[in-house]
Amino acid sequence: MTTFVNCPTCQAKVAWTPDSTWRPFCSDRCKQIDLGAWAEEKYTIPAVNLPEDPDQPE
Template identity: 75%
Template sequence: MATIVDCPTCGTKVEWTEKNKFRPFCSDRCKQIDLGAWAEEKYAIPAVNLPQEPDEDNSSVQ
């Protein structure tokens, strides 16, 4: 039995099999829409803000 997933773009149910060359998308169109959204920076991976440590090289500069 094949795993069924939702297309990330349109929500259509899609079989996750080797026959589906667009997986996890349902079509090339949905795949291209998703790629375009990444290119337009509509998606972003959240950054982790780490505390800033004083720069040792600049501490001796007056």
């Protein structure tokens, strides 16, 4: 049984097999679009409870 995932960029179905060169992406184009979004800092991980002054000990 083959597992399918959605391409993170365009949501196309991608077979999760060794033959799927760009998995989880459907193509090199979608992979490059995603890489560009990371480079432009469009993806962030929110920080929780950061101190006001990071140099000041708690």
